[in-house]
Amino acid sequence: MSAETTILLALAAPWLGAVLIALTGYWPNLREAVTLMTAATTFVLVASLYPEVAAGARPSVSLWEMLPGLSISFEVEPLGMLFAGIASFLWIITSIYSIGYMRGHHEQNQTRFYAFFAIAIASALGVAFAGNMLTLFVAYEILSICTYPLVAHHETDEAKQGGRIYLGILLTTSIVFQLFAIIWTWMITGTLDFTDGGILAGHASPMVVAILMALYVYGIGKAAVMPFHRWLPAAMVAPTPVSALLHAVAVVKAGVFSVVKVTVYIFGIDFLTELGSSEWLQYAAAATIILASLVALTKDNLKARLAYSTVSQLSYIVLGAMLANAVGIVGSGMHIAMHAFGKITLFFCAGAILVASHKTEISQMRGLGRAMPITFAAFLIGSLSMIGLPPFGGLWGKWYLSLGALDAGKLGLVAVLMLSSVLNVAYLLPISFRGFFSNPDTKGDGNHGHGGGIQEAPLPCLIAISITSIGCVVLFFFPEPIYDLLRLIVAN
């Protein structure tokens, strides 16, 4: 099978899966089997592209002209390979988790849930493999639209409100800023293909480049750079698997991935360094890192805290891209992978706690770790990885990002990264410590106290949690595949 066919199959598989899921909706077991099969197939297809891409090839396929001169085309380059690999792998895990969660929590409309989930993955892969900015934009918008039913899944007023904010911010930023920037780029350069070294060099003045850069960074609202971050906490009304995969991995990573991709292949890092047009955006990202962490400290709702933590962590990646040097880009890519594993573990745990104990507020979770040791242990691992301590993968992201900041001669930014780690400690560690070491709070509803009938989460949830937390450790010891891949982007 040629690489071109594999690309198309990988993109088509989740769509096909969505159709099959819709058709098998009456038989839950069959439907879930289809989901798992599709996820596995997709991952195998994506993974089979790895050797070729790691060897430096860039298989591509062009489908048809959508607008004159602009095609729908796909090209697998290392960064996209990384993102697609993570998204499709974690889809399998999340599917396992969803089965436990959705059944344990007696959710409605499960068929719709699984179908749109598959479409979301399909469009995330579309973003990952996009060969030009138009294709990326199309996939990006489909991703926004098809996650709306997932966010508004519960159909309550709260879900409606969350969905409004979600869609409102994502569509407004993408259409008003990003589309503007894309058409502007197209007018200046006459191409939108992702090209090594960028396409803007020699076409635009520093002023225009600075404006475009801002339009892209804020226009890619999924990267959640403040002040366009509100959608992420709002999306937390969704069922937890959605928060886990989409709002810790697929959607937000599609955002930061797009930022990195635009930086590298539209602007070109040499061109950006030369002009210094992205410098002020480094500070915008740094501000988001700190501010979001501070907000996270004040949140008592576990998912809200994790959401703000995500906002903060995403800006790490944006910061790495804005540094516009080789090490910074590697750091961004590393952090995409590491944060994905760490954050999905944390969200899985949050969901497991909800299913098992129906608790959402951190202050209610005293002593809960004794009833749910596996969940809380995994939460601890995820937290430590987020903070960036060895032996967990999170270290590598921060490591390269700090090196990148040093390379750029920005000691202040290094300090921001360090400060943020301290804040991570402050808002993440108390949760698991409280779970393990505090005495259960028996003042409230007594029957929910220690041993009061609370058991571990359903088995599928635990399996998923274990895999991702082990992943955090494995990535510490074996980051080479990712590192090698990322070096290819900045090799020339």
Add this chain to the structure above:
Amino acid sequence: MSLFGLYNDWIVIVLMMTGFYMVIAHGNLVKKVVGLNVFQVSVFVFYISMGKVRGGTAPILEEGIELYSNPLPHVLILTAIVVGVATTALALALVVRIRDAFGTIEDDEIHALEDEA
């Protein structure tokens, strides 16, 4: 040319504004239609006077006559009159149905009834 020399244009303008004013100002739906007719007739007059050639006669081929009025605008206006008649007929038919449905043909009363519904 003196102002008086353009007297047919003046008539057109006066008629047109009268008709226009009736359409806008009158609340009675039938009177509006009348106004619309006056408005249209002004345009007919405008066209017909446009076709007039000084010293020309009716455009009928006749021995010894060199100068004819331009027949084309007249023909056009025949068409326009037909359209005007059709419009008036339709408008009046609508007014009849409006009276059946609302019991009145006064604009403000109809507005009030519409807002109720």
Add this chain to the structure above:
Amino acid sequence: MIESQLPALQVVVPLISAPICMLLRRVPMATWMLAVAVSWLCLGIALALLTQVLATGPISYPLGDWAAPWGIEYRVDRISAFVLVIVSAIGAVVAPFSRASVLREISLRRVYLFFAMYHLCLAGLLGIAITGDAFNLFVFLEISSLSSYALISLGRDRRALTAAYRYLIMGTIGATFYVIGVGFMYMMTGTLNIADLANRIPQVADTRTVQAALAFLTVGIGLKLALFPLHTWLPNAYTYAPSVVSAFLAATATKVAIYALIRIYFTVFGAAEISEVFLIRQALMVLAVAAMFAASLVAIYQNDVKRLLAYSSVAQIGYIVLGISFATSTGLTAGIIHLFNHALMKCALFLALGCVFLRLRSVNIGSLAGLGKTMPWTTAAFVAAGLSLIGIPPTVGFVSKWYLIQAALEKDSYLIAALVLLSSMLALIYIWRVVEAAYLRPVPKGQETVREAPLSMVVPTWIMSAACIYFGIDATRTLEVARSAASFLLSGAQP
């Protein structure tokens, strides 16, 4: 032989069918079958004409063998062939749909009248697009307008009558203004043939008479195409008309009027570049932007979904006029492509509402609760077309927006580009009000069970919605036609 007669047949076939409908008054369903047959025949003729024009250039057809410029000439060039295809394609989709909807909304003894008027309206709209004579255009304009007043008045609600009456008053004033404009042009040039006018206007372009003619023509056609603020007749007319009529007129009537505007500006006056004299371009641009915002804002507060869509039409017409007002190749392409795209999406949306009305007897936002479950296909079609209205890729609305922005950026009007994008976010708000009602509100308790609309209605609706997506994914072909039409118009009036 028959090929050379196609331009005449395009108009004559529906025109003849109207009286036939009157003869068939005792068998109402026969009139429906006739309507379907005629609509498809018209589409076939239009497509044949388009291919012929694209292959060999403009076709001139002297009516009754009286040579132009004395006789009336039918003239098919790229832009008119494109409009012919749009109008007849909409007709071809709406006609099959109309059976179930008309039976529900119009009493059986009036059905034959409905289809007679439909044929007349179709003939008038096609005639506007095909004629090469300025006065003949007026006649067709009135044929289509008079029949559409009658069609609107067939609505069940008594307010349909007043809506039709008001439309009649406004429309007649507009048509009369148009006649005055044509009269002024005739005074100065002595011709009514559009191609001939185009040759002669430049020599007299500096006279006040010709400038006054342009002003009268703009206002007259502006009334017909519902250019803000001359749009006041439109919301009520579309709201109270029978569903089929709303779908048909929203997709065709205003579009054809826009075509007439393009003709006057670019063919008749194009060579004279008179549009610069009056600042008419700037005026149009301001009105277009005002329409985009004012009408969208009003649409947000409507509870009747038909009225909501009617206001949205006014806003969308603003986009088309904006494209035209750039008077550049890209701008005109954007205007023409949006003419086509908007016809598709508005038709789809109104057809979907027709399905809803059939089952619920209401199209209030409140009554749509739970519709996503009871009528999934209809609602999904509405959402697909609605996304197109917002301009989300991959739908046709995105393509229009892309070109509109490109046209604005080419002229360095960054502000206009930003305004276009911002105003499309207003569309997001009003479409999403409907989506939320349909999907996120439970079916009201005690409501009798609502079934999906019959296939004869869902299929046409989905054809239109699918077209919204298809021509968004693969826009090259339509864009090619629009682009060549635009460059043809700008290349000067010389045929």
